[in-house]
Amino acid sequence: MNMNANKTALLVMDVQEGIVARVQDPDYVPRVSRAADAARNAGIPVVYVAIGFRSGRPEGSARNKIVGSLPPGLYTEDDPKIAIHAGVAPRPDEVVVTKRRVSAFAGSDLDVVLRSGDITHLVLTGVATSGVVLSTLRQAADLDFRLTVLSDACYDPDPEVHRLLIEKVFPSQAELMTVEEWVKAAG
Template identity: 65%
Template structure:
């Protein structure tokens, strides 16, 4: 039997605020609400670092972050209020692009007997792509909610969701996924 979880990835205020689509957050919010109604666990994945960012020093991508970014107390690091977690939902902190990198996500999922991941998040070419690839290597079944993801480059988003992701995942829309839960 398949046990699914909805991953809500990098929907932190500083990241969501960079997306020009004002209609973005209602889509993952609908997925979260539907998952909760159907009893599908919702797992939030966030990027987070210690004060001083000691874990970023070797990373060309993350070492350039401003001091204090994505640390406790950074208002931009909080999960966007449109998709805020409930107190009983897991929040996993990662240290790199993939939701699995530097986190205990695999332990949380395996502890819940989860074998199917439904992916939503920002950005399609970042956390979604990296998580999909690593999750496939870890033998998870995968679904990507294409309109529950977003990218600064719409063409990159289109190529990934239309051509790359279908090789390893079912790609659908938030509304189609919700309809399948009923």
């Protein structure tokens, strides 16, 4: 695979303390960290995407089944659980984008950041496969980004849903690789 470092970005999505606390795979964070280190070593920007709401969650509608069902105060700016997990913490010069919905693009300036950096290829990681990864993949494909999904750097609480998305849904819009395959290609 020809990876032009100037056109590719690795997205680390929703790998936040409160979300990762529910991940049942102890090797998940180290794999994401390995992908981030490989990206940095190859000159590929690492962009973090985090769910975050203002105090009182004014951007949350009761009509939104996911956002409306969150307990009060969860993932608001006062909640320490919104911090990026310490095992994959961004470096001071790396961009952290705050989103207000499931997709990394919804309610964020991600598109502006990517287009300003002349990014055309996104490498996706995140929790959950059926949430941020699926929603971001679909929107990014519609925005004409080239896509790669790091299958073992995505996690879903339902292993069957993860498998179905990775094997049946994502291949129509993205290249699928493991972290190890991508590390070798990026290096």
